Amino acid sequence: MADYSYIALVPLLPLATFVLLGLAGKNRLVKWSGYIGSATMLGSAVISLYAAYQYFFVNGKTGDAYAEITALRYTWLEFAPGLSIDMGIILDSISVMMLVVVSFISLMVHIYSVGYMKGEERVTTYFSFLSLFTFSMLALVVSSNIFQIYIFWELVGVSSYLLIGFYYQKPSAVAASKKAFIVTRFADLGFLVGILILAFYSGSFDIGTIINRATDSQSEAFTGLVSAGFLGMSALTWSLVLVFAGGAGKSAMFPLHIWLPDAMEGPTPVSALIHAATMVVAGVYLVARLFPVFYIDEIAMQVVTYVGAISALVAAIIACTQTDIKRILAYSTMSQIGYMMFALGVSGYGGEEGLGYTASMFHLFTHAFFKSLLFLGAGAIIHFVHSNEMKDMGGLRKWMPVTHITFLIACLAIAGVPPFAGFFSKEEILLAAYQSDKIVYGIGLFVAALTAFYMFRLYFSVFWKKEAADASHHGEGTWSMKLPLIVLAGCTVVVGFIHFGNYISSDGAPLPTHFDIRFSIAPVVSAVAGILLAAYLYKKESDRPAKFATALGRLYRAAYKKFYIDEIYLFITKKIIFNLIGAPAAWFDRNIVDGIMNLLASGTARTAALIKGMQSGRVQSYALYFFGGVVALAILLIYIWI
Amino acid sequence: MQQIPIEHILFVSTALFFIGMYGLFTRRNMITMLMSIELILNSVNINFVAFNKYLFPGKLDGIFFTIFIITVAAAEAAITIAIIINLYRTHKSIDVEDATELKY
Numbered sequence: 001m002a003d004y005s006y007i008a009l010v011p012l013l014p015l016a017t018f019v020l021l022g023l024a025g026k027n028r029l030v031k032w033s034g035y036i037g038s039a040t041m042l043g044s045a046v047i048s049l050y051a052a053y054q055y056f057f058v059n060g061k062t063g064d065a066y067a068e069i070t071a072l073r074y075t076w077l078e079f080a081p082g083l084s085i086d087m088g089i090i091l092d093s094i095s096v097m098m099l100v101v102v103s104f105i106s107l108m109v110h111i112y113s114v115g116y117m118k119g120e121e122r123v124t125t126y127f128s129f130l131s132l133f134t135f136s137m138l139a140l141v142v143s144s145n146i147f148q149i150y151i152f153w154e155l156v157g158v159s160s161y162l163l164i165g166f167y168y169q170k171p172s173a174v175a176a177s178k179k180a181f182i183v184t185r186f187a188d189l190g191f192l193v194g195i196l197i198l199a200f201y202s203g204s205f206d207i208g209t210i211i212n213r214a215t216d217s218q219s220e221a222f223t224g225l226v227s228a229g230f231l232g233m234s235a236l237t238w239s240l241v242l243v244f245a246g247g248a249g250k251s252a253m254f255p256l257h258i259w260l261p262d263a264m265e266g267p268t269p270v271s272a273l274i275h276a277a278t279m280v281v282a283g284v285y286l287v288a289r290l291f292p293v294f295y296i297d298e299i300a301m302q303v304v305t306y307v308g309a310i311s312a313l314v315a316a317i318i319a320c321t322q323t324d325i326k327r328i329l330a331y332s333t334m335s336q337i338g339y340m341m342f343a344l345g346v347s348g349y350g351g352e353e354g355l356g357y358t359a360s361m362f363h364l365f366t367h368a369f370f371k372s373l374l375f376l377g378a379g380a381i382i383h384f385v386h387s388n389e390m391k392d393m394g395g396l397r398k399w400m401p402v403t404h405i406t407f408l409i410a411c412l413a414i415a416g417v418p419p420f421a422g423f424f425s426k427e428e429i430l431l432a433a434y435q436s437d438k439i440v441y442g443i444g445l446f447v448a449a450l451t452a453f454y455m456f457r458l459y460f461s462v463f464w465k466k467e468a469a470d471a472s473h474h475g476e477g478t479w480s481m482k483l484p485l486i487v488l489a490g491c492t493v494v495v496g497f498i499h500f501g502n503y504i505s506s507d508g509a510p511l512p513t514h515f516d517i518r519f520s521i522a523p524v525v526s527a528v529a530g531i532l533l534a535a536y537l538y539k540k541e542s543d544r545p546a547k548f549a550t551a552l553g554r555l556y557r558a559a560y561k562k563f564y565i566d567e568i569y570l571f572i573t574k575k576i577i578f579n580l581i582g583a584p585a586a587w588f589d590r591n592i593v594d595g596i597m598n599l600l601a602s603g604t605a606r607t608a609a610l611i612k613g614m615q616s617g618r619v620q621s622y623a624l625y626f627f628g629g630v631v632a633l634a635i636l637l638i639y640i641w642i
Numbered sequence: 643m644q645q646i647p648i649e650h651i652l653f654v655s656t657a658l659f660f661i662g663m664y665g666l667f668t669r670r671n672m673i674t675m676l677m678s679i680e681l682i683l684n685s686v687n688i689n690f691v692a693f694n695k696y697l698f699p700g701k702l703d704g705i706f707f708t709i710f711i712i713t714v715a716a717a718e719a720a721i722t723i724a725i726i727i728n729l730y731r732t733h734k735s736i737d738v739e740d741a742t743e744l745k746y
Contacts, residue, residue, distance in 0.1 A: 617745030619738055620667055620675075627663065 004055075004071035007089050010048050010099060011138035013040045014106075014131040021128035029124050034114035037127040041107040041134065048099040048138075055096045056503050065508035068092040068208065070144060085205050088144035093504040094288055094361055098141035101368045102278050106134040108484035109273040112376050115480035116269055116383060126166060126267070133159035137278050141285060146195050147205045149286065153191070153250070156279050157184050163274060164266040176262035183259040187249020194242030197235055198293075201225045211292045233299065240300035244287060244307075251283025252334045253341060254311040258566055260334055264326040264388075268379030271326060276333050276375050277368040284340040284364055291357060291506060295349040308341025309443045314563065316450035320457065321549075321560040324388045325378050328458050329371070332414065335447060336367050342444070343429040346436040347506065354506030355435070359428030362500040366421035369495060370413040373488040377407040380477050380485065381462060390458070394465040394541075402482045404463050406489040411459045413492045415452035416527045418520070421496035427520050428500075434519070448523050452530030460538035651692040658685035672726045672736045676719065683715050 017040045021033050029036070061067065073088040110130065117123050136155035143149040158181075165177030199205050202213040202221040213221035214236070225236040233241075245256075252260035263275050274280070287294060287304060294300050312335045319331035340360045347356025380403045385392050397404040413420035416427070426448060433441040501511035537545045549556045558564065614625070658681055665678030687708045694704025726736055733740050 612746040615746045617742030619741075624667055 004051065004069055004089075004091055006047065007051055007071050007091065007099075007142065010044045010051070010103060011135050011142070013044045013047075014135040014138065016040065018128050018131040018135060021124050021131065024124050024128075026122045026125050033124040033127040034110070034117070037131055038107065038110040038114060040131070041103065041110045044134070044138070045100075045103040045107040048096075048103045051091070052096050052100045055091060056093075064510070066093045066503070067508065071142075073144065083203065085147045086145050087148050089142045090144035090207070091142065093508065094285065095141050097361065097365060097504060098285060099138060101365060102134065102137050102141060105277040105368055105372050106130075106137075106273055108372065108376070108488055109269045111480050112272075112379070112484040113267075113269045115478035116379055117267065118478070122166075126163075129159055129162045129166070130270070130273070133163065133274060133279070137282075140282060144207060145205050146199070146207055146210065146290075149207075149289075150188075150192065150195060153246070153282065154188065156274075156282065157181060157188070157250070160184075160263070160274050160279055163270040164263045166266055166270070170265065172262075173265040176259075176265040180259040180263045183256055184249045187256050188246050190242040190249075191246020194239045194244075194246065197239035197242070198225075201228070201235060201239075207289060211290070214293045215296055234297075236293075236297050237299045240290075240294055240297050241303055243290065244283075244294075244300065244304055247283030247286040248307060249283070250286075251280050251337050251341070252311075253283065253307050253338065254314050254334075255565060257311065257315065257334050258569055261327045261330045261562075264324070264330050268326065268375060268382060271330070272372040272375030272379065275330065276371040280333060280337060281340065281364050281368070284337060284344065284360065287341070287344050288357065288361060291344065291347075292349060294344070295347075295506075301345050303345075305342045305345025305437065305440060308338045308343075308345055309440050310338070311335070312338025312342065312447045313443050316447045316454065317559045318562050319454040320450060321556060323390050325381065325390055325393070325458060325462065326375075326388055328454060329374055329378055332374075332451065332454065333371055335451065336363070336371065336414070339426065339429050339444065339447070340364050340367070342440055343432055346433050346440060348436070350507040350509075352511070354511060355428065355501075356432035357506040358501045358504055358511050359425060359432050361504045363422075363425035363429055365500070366413070366425045366492070366495055369488055369491045370410040370420075370422055373406060373410040373485060373492055374414070376481075376485055376488065377403050377410065380481055381407075383477060383481070390461045393462045395463070397463040400463075400477075402485060403477075406485040407463070408459065409489045409492055411455045413496075415455050415531060416448055416523055417452075417531075418524065419493075419496065421492050421494075423520075423524070424496040425500075427523060430523055431516075431519055445522060445526055449526035449530040452527040453534050456531045456534035457538050460534055464539050466541045648692055648696045651688065655685040655688040655692070658682075658688065670737045670739055672722075672729070672738050675738065676722050676726070679722075680715060680719070683711055687711055 017037055021029065021036065024033070055066075055069075069091040071089040071091055073086055075084050076087045078084040110127070113126070113130065117126055120126070133156060136152045136159060140149055140152035140156060143152060161177045161181040164180050165173050167173045195205075198210055198214070201224040202210045204210055204213070213219050214225060216222055225239070226234050228235040230238060247253075249256045260275060260280065264271055266275075294304065315331040315335035315338060319328050319335065322328045322331065340363050343356045343360035343363065345356070347360065348354055349357075380400065381393065381396065382388060384396070384400060384403075387393070409420065413422040416423045418424075430441060430444050430448070433444050503510075505511040537548060561567075662678045662681030662685065665681065666675055669675050669678065690704040690708045690711075694701065698704070729741055730736050735741075
């Protein structure tokens with residue numbers, strides 16, 4: 001077995017950058033922080049690419065299948081012999097893939113940020129937070145232990161919170177960061193309970209051990225998980241649904257998605273890295289990690305499938321009506337993650353059945369490239385027009401040629417037009433859905449059309465529509481901003497041609513993917529239909545979109561208001577939780593808990609006021625009390641006790 | 643030789659104890675109070691010696707205790723007089739009623 005312990009450097013390099021830049025404070029290293037961050041990220045990316053090469057092409061296989069390699073293991077907390085929390089690094093096909101994705105996208109975002117954040121305040125702090133995030137995300141994907149995943153899971157949550165609230169002078173950014181933190185934290189409560197149930201029955205926190213014990217129908221762990229039940233569901237179902245709830249919170253699945261659109265208050269490169277390519281797919285990654293356990297429980301798989309499908313649908317509908325360019329991309333992210341989720345949900349385990357798993361990971365991979373490209377392009381646009389609103393844009397193709405071409409490539413990719421990356425992965429997802437659940441397939445197809453529509457609505461509104469005012473004085477952006485766009489666009493064109501099934505499948509063995517031209521007709525036709533509709537409505541300025549919206553009436557208004565989900569949350573929290581639970585709890589705290597404390601204190605003070613006269617400072621009276629006490633004790637001992 | 647009955651000796655020691663107690667409670671002069679304390683200690687000494695003699699004639703424990711108490715009393719007298727002198731320096735008085743600052 002090859003030695004892979006150098007993988008530890010991949011997360012440790014960003015950690016070193018975080019410590020260095022974090023200690024430098026906000027006023028030092030202002031010019032250098034971006035270069036330092038990018039250089040260390042380059043190191044990480046090179047190491048992970050090398051490791052991926054080693055793993056996939058040189059020595060990752062045992063026999064025919066890709067094996068799990070434990071690169072490092074270190075016992076961190078030992079509660080009892082046999083029950084310990086280990087920190088370790090595990091390499092299998094999905095963790096190696098995630099390493100490459102995270103370090104590569106992070107490198108691109110670092111380079112982009114050098115240009116984007118130039119002249120901003122607190123640049124050093126920005127890069128230190130970015131490094132903290134990269135460190136935690138890289139450490140999360142290689143975790144060998146579910147508790148270790150949980151630790152880094154919270155760390156990515158914290159760094160996401162810090163970066164969303166980076167412009168802390170803006171109240172909306174502060175509110176958004178708090179919302180993101182509270183919603184994901186609430187979901188993580190479920191995750192923690194799920195972990196504890198799983199670990200309680202299987203007697204280990206180690207992912208490999210949990211999977212082995214829980215999937216072996218002879219083992220004690222399995223019988224315990226299946227026989228114990230609560231409210232009509234087995235412990236296994238409960239634990240998996242709760243773990244999935246944590247994943248759904250992080251991945252912004254319906255109905256825990258409300259934080260993601262607001263999270264766009266952060267700097268745009270951050271949205272590209274955290275809220276598009278890496279952190280939000282952590283939920284998908286988590287389900288994929290525990291996939292063998294998920295697979296044995298049908299109810300949990302159904303939950304994953306339908307939560308994913310509904311999220312994809314709802315987000316796509318909302319995305320069609322929004323006007324803020326970053327919010328559209330946020331809803332589109334949510335919709336694409338919904339795709340990955342339901343692909344996992346409809347997947348089987350092993351062999352041909354495991355197509356959904358491969359497709360989901362493939363989509364995760366391609367989505368990371370084109371979605372970060374879209375966000376970085378959006379960042380360039382926002383940098384250029386100084387607004388997030390689509391009505392302030394239009395005709396930009398003349399002034400931003402590089403952004404225009406790369407954005408177009410990304411739009412074609414996400415819409416699923418061949419031969420760009422999104423086409424291949426979406427194709428596989430739809431095939432997997434078609435083979436197992438026709439309803440989900442229908443939703444997927446409809447969402448594919450919607451995706452093409454809203455992406456090209458965005459594209460035409462930004463780059464065509466009206467003639468832009470003369471902006472020749474204003475450059476498109478520095479090379480540090482254009483270079484990542486070009487590199488990512490290149491990746492978006494290329495990565496679709498990777499035969500993903502050869503490398504990543506549910507059981508490690510190569511999965512031959514069939515490419516059936518007949519099957520791909522429906523998705524491509526629906527995508528092209530979406531694009532044509534968008535072109536008809538938005539290519540020229542006209543009153544067609546307004547008419548269209550009026551024709552849809554109530555549905556349009558509901559979608560524009562994001563189906564009132566935020567309002568429902570507000571109603572539940574403000575009206576129900578605050579009034580029915582919060583207010584009585586506050587009353588109880590103020591009157592009963594504080595009351596007991598105040599009573600004790602005032603009682604003591606009053607007693608003290610009564611007897612403090614005894615301490616008069618006269619030595620003789622003390623002697624008299626003392627003597628009185630001795631006499632009283634003597635009487636007590638001699639006449640009463642004996 | 644006729645022995646003195648123990649009651650006589652105990653009477654003396656009790657009288658000495660209460661005289662000392664009375665002095666301790668009523669005198670304001672700290673030197674006098676110190677002398678009263680010495681009286682109390684000596685009444686205890688008498689008790690020790692008497693009980694040693696009458697109850698355990700073969701042993702010396704009581705005598706040792708007496709010697710201890712005399713030693714400690716000497717040390718205690720030295721400390722007390724030092725305290726009194728210091729009090730006199732600050733208060734210009736050795737009346738115990740004048741030194742009542744240590745109160746609530």
